[in-house]
Amino acid sequence: MFFYKIYVLQTTTRVLLTLVVVIILFGIIYYNLLPIYAQIEASNEYGKISVEQEVFEIKPGESKLIKIIGQIENPSKGGLVTVMMTDPNDTSSGQRLVTTEDGYFEYYIRVDDETILGTYKILASYNNLIIGTISFVIEEKKFTEQEISEIRNATKQQMTELEPEPEQQEESEIKELSPEQKEKIIKLNVEAGAFYDSKNYAAAIEKYSEILEIDPTNTEALNRKGLSYLFSGRPEVASYYFNKAILIDPTFAEPYYNLALVYDELGQKETSLSYFDKALEADPSFTSAILGKGLTLFLYGKYTEAIIELDRLLKIEPNNLDALSGKALALNYRNMNNDQYDALLAINKVLQQDYDYPNALQNKKVILNTIGIELYNNHEFKKSISYFDEIIAIDSQNFDAYHNKALSLYYLDDFDNSLINYDKALNINPNSKIALTGKGTTLNELGRFSEAIVFFDKALAIDPNYNTAIQNRQFSFQEINKINQQKQREEQIRLQNNILTSIGFVAAIGTGVAVIVMRRKKSQVKSVPSDDTQIWK
Secondary structure (H helix, E strand, C coil): CCCHHHHHHHHHHHHHHHHHCCCCCCCCHHHHHHHHHHEEEECCCCCCEEECCCCCEECCCCEEEEEEEEEEEECCCCCEEEEEEEEECCEEEEEEEEEECCCCCEEEEECCCCCCCCEEEEEECCEEEEEEEEEEEECCCCCCCHHHHHHHHHHHHHHHHCCCHHHHHHHHHHCCCCHHHHHHHHHHHHHHHHHHHHHHHHHHHHHHHHHHHHHHCHHHHHHHHHHHHHHHHCHHHHHHHHHHHHCCCCCCCHHHHHHHHHHCCCCCCCHHHHHHHHHHHHHHCCHHHHHHHHHHHCCCCCHHHHHHHHHHHHHHEEEEEEEEHHHHHHHHHHCCCCCHHHHHHHHHHHHHHCCCCHHHHHHHHHHHHHHHHHHCCCHHHHHHHHEEHHHHCCCCCCCHHHHHHHHHHHHHHHHHHHHHHHHHHEECCCCHHHHHHHHHHHHHCCCCHHHHHHHHHHHHHCCCCCHHHHHHHHHHHHHHHHHHHHHHHHHHHHHHHHHHEEEEHHHHHHHHHHHHHHHHHHHHCCCCHHHHHHHCC
């Protein structure tokens, strides 16, 4: 019986140990497998972020875009979304994005067969407030034996088609298409071009697909099909066709340029710039690529580099309005030496050639305002007014021009005309706390303190913490108190003078009586009337 109990105890111990080992092993396995089950959505009171699927499989030679989308609750103007990506090696990289007006944003990640496999984590925040973290897994595509066989056969066929003997390549391409096929391609190109020009991209894609069925190596059709997808809002599909065109003809500049547009649309400006450079390597005189690079540099805040590229284009095409307009803005924002005046010359040249050129007048107003403010800051108020007047001549409803002119007039002590311009500014924007306060301050200078308080009160109704209005309003009340105190002192003095005048009149009457009495007394003792005069002396 004793030995039986020992045996049972030993058996129970073995079972328990086995269970513990199984639990530990399960925990280890679960822990290692846990990253596979990715979290594809996260949200809180600040917003949400999501990825379309948990696992992305990548085939050899394949490239794809992973799309991250998000939505910010209560977005503010100028707010930025920060997206931080951590790869399986714990290397992090980040990017800042601007949302749409309603708070929507997109973030794209390009992956291919050289991308590190494993779990990727995405942390999103908005104005330093964390929205959440999502994750996804990138795996290598597992092929079945049948798929492997098909891939091998397809690869052999591609190698035969795309890598013929160098001396026979041109001849084989000529022999590849019959006259009927060539004629068919010409006809399809015309039809596709008509659809493309009319922005019927779906129909254009069908026609370019028909061309590619006849001639799979037609780089022009591949490029145009890619553009049709790009303008249809499918940049990831477009990039596939651009890359395929480059694979067939690495000297074809347009697909590089179009890939630059894709990455620009995705907000990846550095990558976009690299593809503009590749386009220019293929064709150094490719003006669209020079322009695209220049404008991208401008948007990236690299104004000097942008000006260099745009000047390069203007040497080729001196009257290129896009380049002139871009150069004008780059000069204006660089703000070195006399940049603004050169910017004004450039934008005037655009307007001389095409007065209706898009945004040219708007850009001129921006440049004129920059010059006016620069002169104002240098206390050259009369000169600054001439530039604000030029803006008003272009746009009679320009609030900034009237407001800035009013300020310049104020510092010239021309308070009446300053008020006139503040009124014009407030007719355009009655709720401008700055203009309301400016008018109140000008009224203070004219000694119209009670009227000034009315405008300070209006400004403070808009922003109760607006310090300039608070201080100037206090000044108005202090001046009113000084005036009232002065009036009180003047009233006291007037009353005192009245009293003194009254006392002097009474004294004067008393003196007159005394004289009469004295005269009477003296006349009574006069013995010689003829000497009366001498006696008075």
